Amino acid sequence: MDAEDFKDVLxxxxxxxxxxxxxxxxxxxxxxxxxxxxxxxxxxxxLFGWAIPExxxxxxxxxxxxxQLAMELGYTTPAFRSLFxxxxxxxxxxxxxxxxxxxxxxxxPRLASGEVIASFALTEADAGSDPSGMRATAIKExxxxxxxxxxxxxxxxxxxxxxxxxxxxxPSAAGSTKGISAFLVDTDAPGVTIGPHDKKMGQEGAWxxxxxxxxxxxxxxxxxxxxxxxxxxxxxxSLAKGRLHISAVCVxxxxxxxxxxxxxxxxxxxxxxxxxxxxxxxxxxxxxxxELRAAKALALDAARxxxxxxxxxxxxxxxxxxxxEMLGRVAxxxxxxxxxLGYMRAVPVERFYRAARLxxxxxxxxxxxxxxxxxxxxxxxxx
Numbered sequence: 001m002d003a004e005d006f007k008d009v010l011x012x013x014x015x016x017x018x019x020x021x022x023x024x025x026x027x028x029x030x031x032x033x034x035x036x037x038x039x040x041x042x043x044x045x046x047l048f049g050w051a052i053p054e055x056x057x058x059x060x061x062x063x064x065x066x067x068q069l070a071m072e073l074g075y076t077t078p079a080f081r082s083l084f085x086x087x088x089x090x091x092x093x094x095x096x097x098x099x100x101x102x103x104x105x106x107x108x109p110r111l112a113s114g115e116v117i118a119s120f121a122l123t124e125a126d127a128g129s130d131p132s133g134m135r136a137t138a139i140k141e142x143x144x145x146x147x148x149x150x151x152x153x154x155x156x157x158x159x160x161x162x163x164x165x166x167x168x169x170x171p172s173a174a175g176s177t178k179g180i181s182a183f184l185v186d187t188d189a190p191g192v193t194i195g196p197h198d199k200k201m202g203q204e205g206a207w208x209x210x211x212x213x214x215x216x217x218x219x220x221x222x223x224x225x226x227x228x229x230x231x232x233x234x235x236x237x238s239l240a241k242g243r244l245h246i247s248a249v250c251v252x253x254x255x256x257x258x259x260x261x262x263x264x265x266x267x268x269x270x271x272x273x274x275x276x277x278x279x280x281x282x283x284x285x286x287x288x289x290x291e292l293r294a295a296k297a298l299a300l301d302a303a304r305x306x307x308x309x310x311x312x313x314x315x316x317x318x319x320x321x322x323x324x325e326m327l328g329r330v331a332x333x334x335x336x337x338x339x340x341l342g343y344m345r346a347v348p349v350e351r352f353y354r355a356a357r358l359x360x361x362x363x364x365x366x367x368x369x370x371x372x373x374x375x376x377x378x379x380x381x382x383x
Contacts, residue, residue, distance in 0.1 A: 001054075005194040006065050009050075014072050021076045029351055030207040032197075034083050042084055042114065049112025051088035051298035052096060056108035063241065063307040067299050068250040074252020078355050079205030086156050087111045089245055090238040090363075091164045093180060098234040099223045103184065107162065121151040121185075121211055122235055129368040131166070131235065132177050136213065138167035145169070145183065147191075147216040149336045153362075157194050157209040160187050165213070166235060169228045178295040182224035182231035191216035195292060202354030207348065226380070239363060244306055246363050247299045247323035253359075254327050256332040257352050261285060264338050275337075284333040291330060295323040314373055321369035324359040331356040 001009070024035060042048065051066055052058025061069060066088075073081040086092070091112050095104055095118075106175055110116040127133035136149025157163070163185045168181025187194060191214040196205035224230055262285060265276035275281050302315030334349040335342035342349050360366045 001060055001062075001065065009059065010072060011066060012045065013047075013069060016041070017072060017076050017080075019079050019360045022106070025077045025348065025351065026346065028077055028079055032204040034079060034205050038080065039083065046112070048084040048087045048114035052092055052108055054222070056104060057112040058108070060218070063244065063301065064303045066245055067303040070245050070248035071252040071255070071296070073105045074249035075256045077205060077351070078203050078249060078253065081288040081306065082155060082203070082206035084114065085245075086120055086160075087118055088115070090120040090242045091237040093241055094120070094164050094224060094234045097237055098182075100226045102221070103224065107184070116162055117156055118158045119154050119156045119163050120238070121154050121157075121163045122167045123153050124149070124151055129364045131180065131232065132175060134166065134168060134180060135174070136167040137171050138169050138181060138183060140169065140220075141173075144217050144219050147183065147213045148217065149184065149213050151211045153198070153208045154211055155206065155208050157211055158197050158207050162186055162213065163192075164216070164224065166231050176286050179229060179234050180232040180235075182234050183218055184222045184224065185213075185216060185218055187252055189216055189218070201352065201357060204357055237312075240312050240316045241306065242363050243320035243369070244299065244302055246359060247295070247302070247319035250323035250327040250359050251292065251299055253352055253356060254288070254295065254330040257330050257349055258285070258292060259287050261288070261334045261337045264341075281337055284337055288330045288333050291326045295319075295326045298322055313376055317364070317369040317372045321366050321373075325366060327356045327359055
């Protein structure tokens with residue numbers, strides 16, 4: 001998308017977030033659901049397909065534009081972005097990058113329009129950031145595969161019509177990342193059971209569930225890429241771009257918390273003075289601003305490297321690590337600046353404080369990001 005068109009998209013999303021979504025944040029938190037009117041409006045705006053190529057009905061944003069958009073989407077409850085995040089991110093990108101021509105033509109236009117919601121079914125009880133512990137299997141029987149196993153913490157599972165399911169087509173490779181393939185599985189297929197959505201610490205409205213597969217049979221045309229063992233590479237590529245996107249969402253979250261904190265500090269008083277006149281409050285605001293600027297610059301720099309292909313591993317991990325940890329610190333300061341009020345459920349910083357904790361865990365924990373970077377750097381040194 002050219003710069004002028006993208007500028008219009010960014011402006012429209014910024015306005016929509018501030019005028020339509022933010023006023024409903026407390027309702028979303030209390031009801032644990034995204035209102036139907038926001039879902040409908042998101043479809044009409046093309047938000048279910050911003051990262052899907054234009055030839056398949058999407059907006060076709062590049063990595064840098066994706067990051068800029070994520071910062072705007074991150075300014076409100078993260079549940080809103082999560083609604084269409086899987087279509088554009090980890091689930092949709094598996095098809096964009098690894099799907100066969102037939103799979104792309106069949107699924108991507110429907111993902112882009114929001115007619116279909118896709119979920120990324122990778123995580124298991126013993127296989128989180130490291131998929132080597134994966135136990136789900138997909139055994140070939142003639143021209144089909146029989147899938148058995150379970151997945152947990154799967155975003156949008158209850159809303160989805162299709163699951164991108166990762167399973168071992170080579171059970172003898174258990175304990176490694178080899179022999180993992182990906183399949184497109186309908187949520188209403190016989191043998192698929194989706195549990196109720198989880199009760200979480202925060203991010204109400206963003207639903208995650210367990211999924212069970214009991215002798216689920218899919219045709220070989222549902223094997224992503226038409227080849228076995230494509231799955232692991234597809235998952236890692238999708239997660240790398242997803243980490244970059246999540247780092248930008250963290251920037252948007254931190255910006256909202258900082259804006260709320262500045263507004264409160266300028267109006268709340270103690271001893272007849274605005275608390276913003278106190279140097280310790282100023283120190284927290286200044287420190288949050290500096291860290292936010294650093295995270296924003298890192299995300300944009302990593303996005304440029306991702307886009308031109310010079311770095312698609314170190315940058316996303318570094319950006320996700322720093323931005324998610326930064327968000328935790330900014331959220332903590334935000335609550336502290338608000339004082340007792342910051343601990344009350346009706347105050348935005350309290351919601352963002354609870355939501356912030358998850359960003360250091362999903363799409364690869366902070367610890368995993370450190371290991372990814374260290375191994376890559378040591379490998380370049382011949383180790």
